[in-house]
Amino acid sequence: MHELSIATAIVEQAGEIARADGSDRVSSVTVRVGELAGVVPDALHFAFEVAREGTALAGARLVVEPVTARAWCGGCAEEFTLGMPPFFWCPHCDRPSQELRSGRELEITGVEAVL
Numbered sequence: 128m129h130e131l132s133i134a135t136a137i138v139e140q141a142g143e144i145a146r147a148d149g150s151d152r153v154s155s156v157t158v159r160v161g162e163l164a165g166v167v168p169d170a171l172h173f174a175f176e177v178a179r180e181g182t183a184l185a186g187a188r189l190v191v192e193p194v195t196a197r198a199w200c201g202g203c204a205e206e207f208t209l210g211m212p213p214f215f216w217c218p219h220c221d222r223p224s225q226e227l228r229s230g231r232e233l234e235i236t237g238v239e240a241v242l
Contacts, residue, residue: 130166133233134174134189141238142183150240153184157237161194162211163230168193190237196230 141156156175160166168191175189196209200217206228207218215224 130170131174131178133166134171134178137175137189137235138178138182138184140235141187144235144238145183145240148238148240148242150242151183152241153187153238154241155188155190155237155239156184156235157190157192157239159192159194159232159234159236161196161230161232163196163209163213163227164233166233192236194229194232197228198224199226199228200224201226 137156137158141153145151145153160168160171171191172189179185179187196211196213197206198209198215199206200220200222201224202222203217203220205217205219207224209215209230213230216222217224
C-alpha cells in the first residue's frame with residue numbers, strides 16, 4: 128500500500144508548513160488527487176489516520192478533492208474527460224489524444240493550522 132508513504136509525506140509537509148506559519152498543530156489538510164494518480168482515496172484516508180498519530184496533525188482531518196482526468200484533442204481542438212478506465216480517443220472526432228490536461232495531480236492545496 129503506497130498510500131502510507133504518500134500519507135507520511137503529506138503529514139511531514141503539512142507539519143513543516145504549519146511550523147513556518149508559527150503553529151504547532153494542524154486541523155485539516157486538503158489535497159488534490161487526480162483519478163490517474165494511482166491513489167485510492169479511501170486507502171489514503173486510512174493511511175493518513177495512521178501516519179498522523181503522534182505528530183502536529185494528530186487530530187487533523189484529510190480533505191481529498193478529486194480531479195477528473197481530461198485530455199486535449201489537437202485534431203478538433205476539444206477537451207474531453209477520459210473516464211475510467213481511461214479512453215484517450217476523442218469522442219468528437221474519433222482521433223487519439225496525446226495531451227493529458229489533468230488527472231495526474233497529487234498535491235497539497237491547503238493546510239489549516241491552529242494558532
